Amino acid sequence: MKNILAFLKDLNTHNNKEWFTQNKSRYLQVQEEFNGFTEQLIDGIAAFDSSVRGLTVKDCTYRIYRDVRFSQDKRPYKTHMGAYICPHGKKSGFGGYYFHIEPEGIGGLAGGSLLSVGAYLPETVVVRSIREEILDNGAGFLAAVKKARNFHLGQENTLKKVPAGFPADSPYADLFRLKDFYLDQSLNDRDVCRKDLLSYVLHEFQSTQDFLARINRAIAYAHEEM
Numbered sequence: 584m585k586n587i588l589a590f591l592k593d594l595n596t597h598n599n600k601e602w603f604t605q606n607k608s609r610y611l612q613v614q615e616e617f618n619g620f621t622e623q624l625i626d627g628i629a630a631f632d633s634s635v636r637g638l639t640v641k642d643c644t645y646r647i648y649r650d651v652r653f654s655q656d657k658r659p660y661k662t663h664m665g666a667y668i669c670p671h672g673k674k675s676g677f678g679g680y681y682f683h684i685e686p687e688g689i690g691g692l693a694g695g696s697l698l699s700v701g702a703y704l705p706e707t708v709v710v711r712s713i714r715e716e717i718l719d720n721g722a723g724f725l726a727a728v729k730k731a732r733n734f735h736l737g738q739e740n741t742l743k744k745v746p747a748g749f750p751a752d753s754p755y756a757d758l759f760r761l762k763d764f765y766l767d768q769s770l771n772d773r774d775v776c777r778k779d780l781l782s783y784v785l786h787e788f789q790s791t792q793d794f795l796a797r798i799n800r801a802i803a804y805a806h807e808e809m
Contacts, residue, residue, distance in 0.1 A: 584620075584775045587613050588686050591662050595689045598658040610647065613664075617684070618644065620781065621666040627785040628680055632792055634670040634799070635679075642672035662689055670799065676709070676806065678702040678764070678798040680788045687772050696775045698784060700734070700791040701765030702798050712805035713764050714749060716797060721755040727794040733787055734766035764798055766791055 590613045594603070603610065618640045625643065629636040643666045651657045662685060669679020681699040688695075702709065717724050728736050740762045745751040749759040768787060777783065 584616075584684060584780065587617055587664065587684055588772055588775065591664070591684070592686045592689065594660055595662045595686070598660050598662070600659055603660060614647075617664050617666075621668075621682075623781055624666060624680075624682060624784065625668055627781065628668055628788055631789050632795075635668050638668060638672060640666075643668045645673070662686075676706070677802050678705075678795055680791070680795070682784060684775055696770040696772070697767055698734070698770065698787055699737075699765050699767040700731070700788065700795050701737075701763070702802065703763050703765050705764070705802070706805070708809060709802050709805040710762060710764075711748075712801040712808075713798060714746070714759050714761075716801040716804075717755050717758045718749060718753070720797070721753070721758065724755075724758070724794075724797055727791075727797055728766065730793055731766050731787075731791040734768045734791060737761075737763055737765045737767055739763075766794060 590606075590609060593606070597603075621640050621644055625635060625638050625640070629638075645661075645665055645667075647661050647664070649656075649659055649661055651659065663683055664685075665681060665683045667673045667679050667681045669675060670677045673679070678701045681697075683699065684696045686695070702713070705713070728734075738757075738761065741757075742760045742762065745753075745756050745759050750756070753759065774780075774783075
């Protein structure tokens, strides 16, 4: 991963078409390395979570080019690379396992690399379904969060009050206020460059399997109603 971090650092400094064109061959080498890691990640996750079996690298990865049409930030290239491994691929609407690599200190998502698992910015009908899952099985939901001991439950995007239809006096009231339902774990550059990165990431993702299964069960119910 050292080559990937080095390229992304340079891209952050020279985020323009001329530099990228001159370094296209370097990018293709970095892309090949990342795709190879992603392929191993898919196979490794599929060994403990059959819902992602059969996915390809293309199903789980993203283009380096930014969509700047509606953004004040007109830099043409992303300064990170990510793989989102979820049932039926990244556009399915299901929660998944996300591996994000980005050098420390250059901004972006959480300001560095991370592991994240769950549903980010889900549709309204999905949010309600997950809340109903928590209402019915709150103890199990919290136990699943606790099982993923190196992760934290994301709580940045919340409502000020418990939404209508859910009890404000519930022990799970704070969970009902959530608008995103995911776990995350920050990684620094040293973590990303460890020799056993693949086995580490797979071990950490496996600890979140129960959590993600609950999220995706609720999402499947929501999709049936849509």
